[in-house]
Amino acid sequence: MNRAAVKMAEVDAVLQFRMSQPFDSDEIFQFADICAGPGGFTEYLLWRNRAQDGRGPRAKGFGLTLRGECDFRLNDMLMGAPEFFYPYYGPTDQSHGDIYLEDNMLGFRDLIMANTANLGVHLVTADGGFSVEGQENIQEIRSKQLYLCQALTAMLVLRSGGSFLCKLFDIFTEFSAGLMYLLYLAFDQFALFKPATSRPANSERYVICRGYRKQQSESIVQYLLLVNAEINLLKVEAVHLPQSERQDVQGLVSLDVLKADRAFSDYLTESNDTLGRMQIVGLSKIHHFYDNPGMKDTRQEDTRTECLQFWGIPDEKRGEKVLGKENPTVLISQLIGEGNMSKLLPPDASSSAKSVTADSLEKNPDFSPYEQRAIACGEVNKEVMLLYSRGNGSVLVYKPAEREAWTAPDSKSAAQRAPIPRETLLLALSVSQLKPPSYKLRVACLQILDCPILQGQNLTDKPLSDRLACIRQLCYCANFERVPLRSRLQPPVIFPVYELPSDSADSFKKLVQVQKIKGSVKPMPMLKQEDGYLFAIKGLYLFRVTRDPWRLTMSQKANKLYYFHKEGKALTCFESRPEFLPNYRQQVESMMWVDYESANDKELDVKRLLQLVDKKLNSKRN
Ligand SMILES: C[S@@+](CC[C@H](N)C(=O)[O-])C[C@H]1O[C@@H](n2cnc3c(N)ncnc32)[C@H](O)[C@@H]1O
Numbered sequence: 001m002n003r004a005a006v007k008m009a010e011v012d013a014v015l016q017f018r019m020s021q022p023f024d025s026d027e028i029f030q031f032a033d034i035c036a037g038p039g040g041f042t043e044y045l046l047w048r049n050r051a052q053d054g055r056g057p058r059a060k061g062f063g064l065t066l067r068g069e070c071d072f073r074l075n076d077m078l079m080g081a082p083e084f085f086y087p088y089y090g091p092t093d094q095s096h097g098d099i100y101l102e103d104n105m106l107g108f109r110d111l112i113m114a115n116t117a118n119l120g121v122h123l124v125t126a127d128g129g130f131s132v133e134g135q136e137n138i139q140e141i142r143s144k145q146l147y148l149c150q151a152l153t154a155m156l157v158l159r160s161g162g163s164f165l166c167k168l169f170d171i172f173t174e175f176s177a178g179l180m181y182l183l184y185l186a187f188d189q190f191a192l193f194k195p196a197t198s199r200p201a202n203s204e205r206y207v208i209c210r211g212y213r214k215q216q217s218e219s220i221v222q223y224l225l226l227v228n229a230e231i232n233l234l235k236v237e238a239v240h241l242p243q244s245e246r247q248d249v250q251g252l253v254s255l256d257v258l259k260a261d262r263a264f265s266d267y268l269t270e271s272n273d274t275l276g277r278m279q280i281v282g283l284s285k286i287h288h289f290y291d292n293p294g295m296k297d298t299r300q301e302d303t304r305t306e307c308l309q310f311w312g313i314p315d316e317k318r319g320e321k322v323l324g325k326e327n328p329t330v331l332i333s334q335l336i337g338e339g340n341m342s343k344l345l346p347p348d349a350s351s352s353a354k355s356v357t358a359d360s361l362e363k364n365p366d367f368s369p370y371e372q373r374a375i376a377c378g379e380v381n382k383e384v385m386l387l388y389s390r391g392n393g394s395v396l397v398y399k400p401a402e403r404e405a406w407t408a409p410d411s412k413s414a415a416q417r418a419p420i421p422r423e424t425l426l427l428a429l430s431v432s433q434l435k436p437p438s439y440k441l442r443v444a445c446l447q448i449l450d451c452p453i454l455q456g457q458n459l460t461d462k463p464l465s466d467r468l469a470c471i472r473q474l475c476y477c478a479n480f481e482r483v484p485l486r487s488r489l490q491p492p493v494i495f496p497v498y499e500l501p502s503d504s505a506d507s508f509k510k511l512v513q514v515q516k517i518k519g520s521v522k523p524m525p526m527l528k529q530e531d532g533y534l535f536a537i538k539g540l541y542l543f544r545v546t547r548d549p550w551r552l553t554m555s556q557k558a559n560k561l562y563y564f565h566k567e568g569k570a571l572t573c574f575e576s577r578p579e580f581l582p583n584y585r586q587q588v589e590s591m592m593w594v595d596y597e598s599a600n601d602k603e604l605d606v607k608r609l610l611q612l613v614d615k616k617l618n619s620k621r622n
Contacts, residue, residue, distance in 0.1 A: 001047070001079055001313075003197070004127060005040030009311040010195045011165060011206060012048070017312070019163055020048045020059075022122050028476050029059040030121040032112060032157050034150055035099055035128025037065040038073040039085075045123075046080025051455040054462055056473025057421070060480075062121070063087040064108045064153065066097045075392050081421035081455065082392070084477040086111070099128070099149040102229060109156040114481045120159035120214070126150035126166040139203065140170040145231050147179055148252075152224040155186060160214040168192075169203040170272075177268060178252030182224070183209050184264050186217040192271040196307070200282030205275055227252060328388035328396055328406050332425060336458045338585070341386060341398050344452060345427065346541065346591035349384040350400040356592050358604040362612055369613045370561060371552035372497035372542050374594075376508070376527050378431030378447055378535040381593035385429070387415055387446070391422025414444035414487040419478040425453035427588070433488065436532035440518065443533070445488040448475070449541065452584045460584035464545065467584070468492070493529055497542060498554070498617060501610045509610075512537060525596055537596050540606060544590040547582040 001009070012019045022029040029049050033042045042061050049059030063072055067089055074082035089097035091107040098104060112121060128146045132139045147168060154164040164187070171180060171192070184190040188211025198204045231249055238246040259265050289295055308315050333339035347353055361367055386398040388406065395415050396406040409415035414430040427450040435441040451471050452460045459467050468491065475489040495508045503509060516523045517536070524536040546552045549566045555574075563580045564572040573580075582590065598605035 001043055002038065002040035005044040006311070006313070007195050007197045008041045008044045008125065008165075009048075009313055010197050010307070011193065011208065012044075013311040014193070014195075015208070017048070019123055019165065020045050022058075023161060028473065029123075030112075030116055031059065031061045031123040031125065032063070032108070032121045032154075033061055033085075034064045034108075034124060034126045034153050035066075035146065036063050036072070036125065037070040039063065039077060041125045041127060042072070042085055043077045043080040045125075046077075046082075046084055050080065051421075051457055051470065051473075054457065054459070054466055054470075056454060056470035057081060057084060057477045058473060060084045060477040061086075062108070062112050062115070062157075064089070064097060064099060064104065068096075071097075081477075083419035083421050086480045086483055099153060100145055100228070100232065102225065102232075105149065105153045105156060108153060111482055112157045116159070120157050121162060122159060123163045123165070124154035124158055126154060126164070129167060140168075140173060140176060143169060144173070144175050145228070147176060148224060148228060148231070151179055151183055152221065152228060155212070155217055155221045155224070158212045158214065160212060162212040162214075164207075164209040164212070166207050168205055168207055171205075171268065172272065174251035174255055174258075175249065177258055180207065180268060181253050181258055181261070181264055182220050183207060186213055186220055187211050188213065192268075192275075194275055194278065201279055201286055202282075203275070203279065205271075223252075328390075328398070328425075331423070332388065332453065335423075335453060335456070336460050338460075342400055343585060344386060344425075344588060345398075345400055346381065346384060346588055346593070348591070348593050349381050351382060355381075355595075356604055357602050358608045358612065359602065361604055361609075362615075367616070368551065368553055369498040369500075369616055370496075370554050371544055371546045373545055374495045374497050374500060374508070374540040374542050375449055376493045376495070376537050377429055377449075377539050377541055378433070378445075378527075378537060379429040380538050380595070381541065383429055384427065384449070385415070387418070387420060387426045387428055389418075389420035389422055389424045393417070395420055414446045416487065417444070417485055418446050418487040418489065420446075420489070421455050421474075421478075423453065423456040424451070424474075426451050431535055433490070434517065434526075434534040436534075439534055442519075443488055445490050445533070445535070447490050447492065447535075449492055450584065450588065462584075463578065463581045464587060468494075488533075490529065490533070493527065497609075497613060501614050501617075539596045540594045540609070542592045542594060543587055544582065545587075546580055547586050550580040552580075 020029065031045055033039065036042060042063060045061060046059055049057060051057045061084065063085060065072060065087070072087045074085065074087070088108050088111055089095045090101065090104040095104060128150055129143070132142055135142060150166050154166070158164065164183070168176070171177060187209035189209065191208045192205055193208055194205040227249055234247050234249070305315065329339055329341060338344060342350065348355055387395055388398070389395045395409060395418055397409045397413070397415055398406050420426065426446070426448050429447045429449065431445050431447050432442045433445045435443050448471050451467055451474070454470050454474065459470060471491045475491050478489050480486065500508045512525050512527050514523045514525050517526065526534045527537045528534050546563065550563050551566050552561055552563055554560070555562050560574055562572050562574045563576065594609050595603065595605045597607070
């Protein structure tokens with residue numbers, strides 16, 4: 001992490017890590033990082049909320065910064081997953097990311113609202129600055145529009161109750177003091193803070209605001225938009241005027257009003273005095289060291305270790321775990337102890353494997369609808385693949401139906417632009433989906449069937465419910481609405497097989513609608529997902545949710561599912577226990593493909609499966 005990221009870590013630690021957390025622990029933390037290139041704050045926030053301890057990732061972010069040499073450097077982001085971050089520069093391809101432009105601020109707000117169900121983000125961080133070499137004494141004046149636009153953008157994109165962290169320099173002018181007063185009014189809590197990691201001799205400090213009063217702040221937002229428009233106008237006019245005739249906005253709130261609020265004005269004066277004194281001490285220390293070149297501060301190493309501990313940052317070199325160009329098989333086998341990739345794929349995915357017939361399934365006494373689940377698939381089993389991400393868009397594909405080797409995805413595959421974080425292995429299908437509400441736009445999508453490795457974590461021994469929770473978090477963090485060029489990630493759509501024939505409103509039968517869609521020759525069975533997207537269903541992947549010798553069936557008496565030992569050796573049990581559940585390999589081994597529709601009578605298809613399930617259920621009931 002860069003120096004700025006460590007500053008962010010310090011502020012977060014001082015606030016008991018509440019800056020980097022959502023309001024509820026099961027929410028995904030959403031943040032905006034503005035004036036933020038190369039992206040150290042973002043890297044810290046994504047790292048703090050990375051997938052770990054068997055949980056999925058818990059943060060996603062949006063960025064606005066100037067293009068050019070200080071732009072985000074997402075490819076250098078080694079500690080956080082850049083796939084969970086979207087850098088925005090403005091509404092057109094030519095937009096440059098300048099926060100002074102109203103269109104950029106409003107476009108950023110619209111993007112964030114479209115992605116947060118109109119709520120806004122939990123945190124806005126702003127760290128804007130530019131070189132003022134030779135004009136250090138008027139850095140505050142030169143930065144006034146930056147102060148204003150950062151505060152304004154924060155108020156446009158924050159959710160109610162959200163927090164704002166913003167870098168400032170001096171706060172001596174009426175303009176800066178007035179802006180601080182407006183922030184003081186717009187938030188429940190307001191503080192000025194100079195982190196220990198900020199150079200002691202300079203004027204840098206941060207304003208920390210918590211508890212955004214969104215509804216009460218609408219008039220402040222409108223006022224700041226007007227002021228910014230005025231500043232932009234005056235800048236255009238100034239080009240044609242001599243220096244002495246140029247005008248500027250001098251203040252935002254009348255000095256009398258500021259002074260009348262004693263709590264605020266005393267706090268600001270006290271903060272300015274304290275930080276001023278600290279700067280004087282810092283400067284005199286520099287002077288002293290300059291005069292005594294041999295002098296050393298022997299406490300630095302200990303202080304560093306103590307600080308890292310307090311900030312919860314491991315004392316490691318950044319990016320020590322950078323992956324080279326090794327074959328994914330080697331990396332996967334190191335992590336999960338399995339070097340045979342076909343063991344991580346369903347047995348019938350290989351080109352030579354035969355599908356189950358309707359007859360054989362009917363005669364199989366071990367096939368119980370109660371312990372089978374079905375994943376609705378938008379592509380056939382021979383297209384199932386493993387995807388391994390090395391990060392930075394480098395995704396490799398292993399398809400048993402083709403050559404048994406890792407290859408780059410072909411140009412039409414959704415794997416091409418899939419936002420998969422590094423060191424992640426997915427079992428997936430590449431499909432296309434129709435986007436709501438018009439259902440005219442086709443979107444490339446990866447249907448994730450399972451996830452054995454997530455951001456370097458071995459999930460193969462976790463139960464399916466944990467892996468599914470991880471996959472949902474991964475999809476939520478990686479998918480961005482209104483963002484071109486990225487493939488969508490979709491969690492598996494799973495139905496209990498014993499409920500497949502049911503006619504209830506949200507049952508499989510009701511969700512599949514046969515309809516004619518643009519580009520298809522004949523009407524297609526389309527399945528609508530929870531998020532409203534539609535895909536053409538090609539079949540179901542069935543799998544077992546128990547592991548031998550444990551089985552699952554329905555107690556007719558209690559009308560509840562229960563587990564039992566298949567040789568009747570142990571007690572039956574209504575609650576699930578870890579030993580009843582398959583691990584990833586056992587589960588994948590039990591996978592069985594069913595085509596949606598087959599012309600051949602002998603082959604199993606969904607219609608015959610539903611009949612068979614009905615028959616099995618009825619025979620159990622009678
Ligand atoms: C000190 S750097 C930010 C460092 C960052 N927080 C990090 O952790 O890496 C200041 C940033 O402000 C950006 N900036 C300055 N003026 C800006 C403007 N008008 N609009 C958008 N970004 C601006 C610069 O381009 C630069 O990326």
